[in-house]
Amino acid sequence: MKSSVITFPGSNCDRDIDVALKKFGFNNKMVWHGDAELPKSDLIVLPGGFSYGDYLRCGSMASKSKIMKSVINFANSGGMVMGICNGFQILVEAGLLPGVLLRNKYLEFICKNVFVKINNKQNKYFKNIDNEILEFHIAHNEGNYFCTQDQIKKITDNEQIAISYCNKDGLIEEQFNPNGSIKNIAGILNKEKNILGMMPHPERMIDSSLSGEDGSLFFNNLINNLK
Amino acid sequence: MKISVIITLKKDVLDPQGKVIHQTLEGMGFNDLNNVRQGKYFEIDTKENDSKEAKEKVEEMCKKLLANLVIENYEIINVQ
Numbered sequence: 001m002k003s004s005v006i007t008f009p010g011s012n013c014d015r016d017i018d019v020a021l022k023k024f025g026f027n028n029k030m031v032w033h034g035d036a037e038l039p040k041s042d043l044i045v046l047p048g049g050f051s052y053g054d055y056l057r058c059g060s061m062a063s064k065s066k067i068m069k070s071v072i073n074f075a076n077s078g079g080m081v082m083g084i085c086n087g088f089q090i091l092v093e094a095g096l097l098p099g100v101l102l103r104n105k106y107l108e109f110i111c112k113n114v115f116v117k118i119n120n121k122q123n124k125y126f127k128n129i130d131n132e133i134l135e136f137h138i139a140h141n142e143g144n145y146f147c148t149q150d151q152i153k154k155i156t157d158n159e160q161i162a163i164s165y166c167n168k169d170g171l172i173e174e175q176f177n178p179n180g181s182i183k184n185i186a187g188i189l190n191k192e193k194n195i196l197g198m199m200p201h202p203e204r205m206i207d208s209s210l211s212g213e214d215g216s217l218f219f220n221n222l223i224n225n226l227k
Numbered sequence: 228m229k230i231s232v233i234i235t236l237k238k239d240v241l242d243p244q245g246k247v248i249h250q251t252l253e254g255m256g257f258n259d260l261n262n263v264r265q266g267k268y269f270e271i272d273t274k275e276n277d278s279k280e281a282k283e284k285v286e287e288m289c290k291k292l293l294a295n296l297v298i299e300n301y302e303i304i305n306v307q
Contacts, residue, residue, distance in 0.1 A: 057295055064292065093295070100297045107243045146240065146298060180241070 001026050001226050003043040006071065008033045008062040013048035013084065013201065020203035021045070024219035033065040042226050043080045044071055046087030048139075048201060058101060058142045059089030068094055080124060080226065081195045085140055088187070088197035097190055097197045098155060099147030104140070105180025111139040113212070114178060116163040116186045116200060117170045123193035124225040125162065125218075133170045134163070134214040136200030138178060138186075143199040145181035145188070152182055162187040162196055228273050230285045231305035232293065235266040240298045269293060278306050 003026040007014045014030065021028040021043075029039045033051075038044065052061035062068070068090075075081040075096050083091040091097045104110060115133050118126050147155070155161060164184040166172045177184045179199075187198025205215030236242050242264050249263035271288070275281040282303055289301040 056293070060292060060295070098297075100295055102241065102298065103243055105241065105243060107247060144241075148297065151297075 001042045001223050002040060003028045003045060004031045004039050004041040005029075005045045005047055006031050006033055006067055007047070008049070008051035008065060008090075010051040010053055011047050011049035011086065013086075013203065016201075017045050017047045017084065017203045020206050020215065020219055023206060024216070025223050031067060033062065033067050035067050036070065038067070038070045038074060041074075041079070043082065043222075044074060046071070046081070046083040046090050048085030048087060051086055051090065054142070057093065059086060059091075059093040062086075062090045063093035072096060075190075075195050078192065078194050082125070083195075083197040084201055084203070085138075085143075085199055088199055089142065091195065091197040096195050097188055098151045098160075099145055099188070101142045101199070102144040102146050102180075103142050104144050104178075109139075109141045110143070110178050112137070112178070114138050114186070114200060115166050115168050115170075115176070117166040117172055118163055119161050120159045120189065120193075122159065123162070123189055123196075125189070125193075125196045125222060127221075127225050129217060129221045131214070131217060133166065133168065134202075134218065135168075135205065135212050136202055136214060137204040137211065138200050140179070140199055143179040143181065145185040145199075147182065155188060156183075158191050160189045160191060160193075161185055162189045163198060163200070228276055228278065228281050229305075229307050230271045230273065230281055230303060232269045232271065232285060232289060232301055232303050233266055234269070234289070234294045234299050234301050236264060237298055237300055267293075282306055
């Protein structure tokens with residue numbers, strides 16, 4: 001399976017996701033944001049970080065970079081595109097996913113482990129995964145998912161809410177919402193389910209001696225689903 | 228030609244920064260405030276000399292980059 005990770009100026013999780021993808025069997029290539037062409041890929045990842053220093057709005061500048069035209073074409077033709085953290089912000093700014101990520105409700109940068117519940121397994125990202133709840137890591141200042149009333153109805157009706165913040169038992173309640181996101185949303189899919197954006201970092205949970213193994217479950221499952 | 232644009236958050240969008248500024252102002256003794264909302268201001272100096280053309284281009288910039296219309300409104304406040 002071939003994957004590509006796009007590096008923008010200010011990306012800082014690009015090498016982490018490179019390590020994770022390779023560990024679970026992807027043949028991964030790093031792609032510079034100024035390139036026009038994508039290598040042949042089964043999966044494109046937009047990594048976390050602070051592209052363009054978060055100027056204007058997080059992800060807004062990166063969403064207009066040269067490579068994004070190819071990423072948008074790839075996504076619109078059904079290609080698998082995953083955005084993590086800043087990558088999620090880039091996806092919404094590029095119009096590939098609905099809504100926007102606002103400043104965290106309590107104005108603090110949040111860096112901690114969280115539990116997320118998988119709401120929808122009818123997609124290649126979460127299909128066949130045994131767990132209902134995963135422990136991932138979040139580290140963000142703008143992860144407060146917001147969209148219009150019409151959009152929230154649409155994404156709910158189309159089962160686009162991929163993962164939601166919850167407690168260790170899978171209870172989705174406001175007290176387990178770290179950043180003020182509507183409906184505790186931690187990640188969403190597009191209508192066709194080939195594009196996933198999420199604030200949590202699965203690539204930070206691939207080593208039991210350092211963190212946890214729930215990211216390993218995710219990546220192992222993902223590569224099997226793509227085969 | 229210089230064009231000024233302000234970008235404001237839409238009415239229903241939570242503005243935690245505005246809220247903190249509001250609280251701080253109250254702490255400083257400005258007690259008669261109803262609300263504070265934070266926005267952005269841009270001054271765009273363009274080579275275009277036709278004000279109608281220039282305004283249209285800035286509108287396009289607002290729609291495509293400067294504002295995110297899910298959460299923000301833009302207003303061209305000055306053309307000179």
